[in-house]
Amino acid sequence: MPESQETVFLRSNAIIEPLVDRFYAWMHIVAPAQGSMNLANVQVPLLESYLHSPQVHIAASNNPALRGGYFINVEEARAAEVGELLDTIKRERGEMLAFAAAIAEADELLRQNATGFDLTPLYPKLPPALNGLVELAYDTSNQASVHVIEPLLYHSPVFDRRRQSVQLSLDDGVERPFILSTPRLPRPDALDLPIPFDHPGLDALMKARIEGTTLARLREALELDDEQAARLGRLLAPEPSLAPDRHIDSGGRIRYFGHACLVLQSPEAAVVVDPFISTDNRHGDRYTLDDLPDHIDLVLITHGHQDHIVLETLLQLRSRTDAIVVPRSSRGNLCDPSIGQYLKSMGFTVIEVDDFDEVPLPGGARVVATPFLGEHSDLDIRAKSTYVVQLAGLSVFVGADSSGIDPVLYQYVRSHLGDVDKVFLGMECDGAPLTWLYKGLLTRPVTKKMSDSRKLSGSNAAQAADIMTELGANEAYVYAMGEESWQGHVMATTYTPDTYQIQQIEEFLTWCKAHDVAAEHLFNKREWRW
Known part of the structure; x- marks a missing residue:
């Protein structure tokens, strides 16, 4: 590990994987409405399926013909950790799961009752989880649907930054598990930080690719303990690895x-x-x-x-x-x-x-x-x-x-x-x-x-x-x-x-x-x- 006051740079092959409830983060599992629905309709059933038959998921994950399928590629010896993840989601993401269920209930309400007439009487019948967060509307072909008021959802219990974390490691050229199916469990060679994606310490770390800093500054910015600082030290190098021709001085x-x-x-x-x-x-x-x-x-x-x-x-x-x-x-x-x-x-x-x-x-x-x-x-x-x-x-x-x-x-x-x-x-x-x-x-x-x-x-x-x-x-x-x-x-x-x-x-x-x-x-x- 580098001395805390030596100038260091982030290594070229440092991987920073953003995670949401330990799944690789992308828009449909971060955005509140879509994240709730994917959690309820895809991720929870996927975790339950794995726990029912881990060996089926592992075999499918290693079958080239099923590449890109929804199978969890986690060894059976770690099934208990997958079970703990599922229990945590069910215990701590109740608002999200309730929101997803409420969307399904509201859609059924419209299917049964939106027959081209006034939608106003349906608002009192909406599930409480949707109150103040949706509008009911017809399109020009008289089909009714639920529209979410998306900016409000980012300020509601449906959006919880405590779901977010990052996992840092070094790229060794080995293909990582498929992002849509396999959660990222803790690993001895990775640094897990329970910080949201807007944490200013992440920018301090990313700047270290092009601007020298010190481990001490990064430790403070990322709020690391001794063990975390030691793991971060493995991601740092004494010199940058920037390409000398990354800029041009003429033409295009x-x-x-x-x-x-x-x-x-x-x-x-x-x-x-x-x-x-x-x-x-x-x-x-x-x-x-x-x-x-x-x-x-x-x-x-x-x-x-x-x-x-x-x-x-x-x-x-x-x-x-x-x-x-x-x-x-x-x-x-x-x-x-x-x-x-x-x-x-x-x-x-x-x-x-x-x-x-x-x-x-x-x-x-x-x-x-x-x-x-x-x-x-x-x-x-x-x-x-x-x-x-x-x-x-x-x-x-x-x-x-x-x-x-x-x-x-x-x-x-x-x-x-x-x-x-x-x-x-x-x-x-x-x-x-x-x-x-x-x-x-x-x-x-x-x-x-x-x-x-x-x-x-x-x-x-x-x-x-x-x-x-x-x-x-x-x-x-x-x-x-x-x-x-x-x-x-x-x-x-x-x-x-x-x-x-x-x-x-x-x-x-x-x-x-x-x-x-x-x-x-x-x-x-x-x-x-x-």
Whole structure:
């Protein structure tokens, strides 16, 4: 352990996993309404299932064909700890479980009584857990639903920061357990801190990646005891590991950091898109946190899925980022939580945008929010956005997982913003079914056939070609879609050359070649300079 007054830096391969009731934190288990429903409808039943048959879960977790399934990968010898976690949740999260039950009861109340007439008589019949926190409303097709007043929920018993903690460890290259299913139990090689995500000590620790500090200062900032300080010392090094070329002094640069993460830079500005960044710098085959600029003007979030708004990475960037740009939600829709409210609750500075809103950048650059179609299983989700970034004389379309299901949209984008030079696009064109990610939020069951028909899918080859044609772009780059080695704990995807998605990418690349469009299927890292 370093002496407490020596200058130290946070190691490049330090992992900071944010946890909620020991499950890996992402928006749908942190946001109060969605967190309550996932706790009641997914996590509690999952823990109960494991305790009933631990060996079934362990076998399934080790079966490649079931990768990404809802199975807890905890050895049977630690089943008692899983039982203690379940008991704690049932004992201490009563308000959340009651809220989830109340939502289901209110939905049934509407189903039985909302027949197109006045909803006012139903308010006294609502469960007490919902009083003051919801509104009942019809849509224009006369279908009634419950709308939550989301900002109030962050100040109600349904949102409890005592659920939050962080687990710190060193990245050894071994794939971590799948985040949607396996809770993080204490480990001898990890430091567990029972602090909320907005704790100022976390920013002090993250700043230590680029600014020297001392163990004594970090110990005070994080409120550590002797044993915790000793464990933190293992995460510190006497020298920083920052890349010398992390800034540029002329022109423009884009770096692909894997999955859907891009870093766009000019000498005056830096923009990071959907940061999901490796902490393992031993291989040289990827950009890591070491390669990020010291100061980031804007982080752009395209949508709320767990592989695009990665809290583990965002917490590491909070102290060096001016603001996070997020798409505005539809307010109160249970399947469409506010990304802005979520991030503000953790101390981030947030700019919410609607379609075609502009955010200026230093040096005359700008970001323009553009519409995002598809990829959300046909749910009414507004908190999704693509972006056009115009920087250092180049116009870049950041398409994320959007679908080209209506090519005319991109005619409007082009007429509004002009031709685009480069297009970045995901082509997960046969995504997971509706219930894989949204089961906890569904108040009425759907059949398997119905769920399977509503995929979390982006563009196929024809749709991607239509996007290119309508935007007038001459360069196309397809994301790796979770194929990089460090993303298995979040993505849990496995592709072969015969996989439909890969075949569609190849078909699109063939189309690009026939139409004189430069195109690549990205993997690990790539850089463009101009």
